[in-house]
Amino acid sequence: MNPADGAMPVRDEAQDDRAQAIRDALHDAIVERRLAPGAKLVETEVGELFEVSRTVVRASLQMLAFEGLVKIERNRGAFVAHPTPDEARQIFESRRVIEPEIAERATERLTDADIERFQAHLKEEARLLAERGPNARRAAIKASGEYHLLLASVAANQILERFMRELIARSSLVIALYGQSGASSCARPEHADILDALIARDGKKAADAIRHHIDHIEEDLDYKVVASAPLRHVLRL
Numbered sequence: 119m120n121p122a123d124g125a126m127p128v129r130d131e132a133q134d135d136r137a138q139a140i141r142d143a144l145h146d147a148i149v150e151r152r153l154a155p156g157a158k159l160v161e162t163e164v165g166e167l168f169e170v171s172r173t174v175v176r177a178s179l180q181m182l183a184f185e186g187l188v189k190i191e192r193n194r195g196a197f198v199a200h201p202t203p204d205e206a207r208q209i210f211e212s213r214r215v216i217e218p219e220i221a222e223r224a225t226e227r228l229t230d231a232d233i234e235r236f237q238a239h240l241k242e243e244a245r246l247l248a249e250r251g252p253n254a255r256r257a258a259i260k261a262s263g264e265y266h267l268l269l270a271s272v273a274a275n276q277i278l279e280r281f282m283r284e285l286i287a288r289s290s291l292v293i294a295l296y297g298q299s300g301a302s303s304c305a306r307p308e309h310a311d312i313l314d315a316l317i318a319r320d321g322k323k324a325a326d327a328i329r330h331h332i333d334h335i336e337e338d339l340d341y342k343v344v345a346s347a348p349l350r351h352v353l354r355l
């Protein structure tokens with residue numbers, strides 16, 4: 119093909135799939151806090167682990183950078199994002215704008231099947247919280263975020279759902295950095311309160327309940343905590 123034609127390069131679908139799979143694996147590791155904020159992601163290491171070229175690794179890192187979970191620094195490489203207190207506040211500010219609206223929409227659309235899904239989810243959250251060990255804790259953290267995504271899926275607006283995926287993933291980084299209780303920072307009884315308001319078809323109450331819940335999550339954060347930050351961030355190098 120003559121490049122002068124201005125034709126787009128042919129996309130390699132197999133490569134796209136592999137980049138997506140690596141993005142998914144890294145995304146889960148970041149959200150479940152197996153990878154710490156600020157951790158370096160070495161291209162060659164990721165490439166060897168997944169047996170793919172650096173081009174594919176780069177594509178997956180670009181996806182994560184676009185979602186705000188990875189920061190790519192010129193000449194230094196890629197790192198798991200390390201949200202500043204200001205970014206953290208903006209993330210929760212956005213959640214306070216979006217989630218009450220999602221809760222109101224969900225109230226209007228809730229079906230009996232949705233109620234069953236929520237109830238099964240709350241049971242699973244309770245089971246995971248009762249378990250001990252780091253794996254159970256990771257699973258509990260993931261499940262508490264998924265509650266919010268379930269709410270977004272019931273609200274049935276794909277754009278809002280996509281925003282929520284990003285906000286929940288970034289929230290988990292913020293909680294990893296600034297959370298004080300070390301727990302998921304989602305109090306489970308509040309998840310039940312939100313569901314009660316949905317079942318009662320009380321949109322205003324559902325919106326208030328989720329606002330209250332987000333306030334609580336943020337109250338558990340201490341933006342002054344810097345001890346866990348990597349030295350290079352502390353020293354601004």
Ligand SMILES: [Zn+2]
Binds near residue numbers: 262265266309
């Ligand atoms: Zn929650």
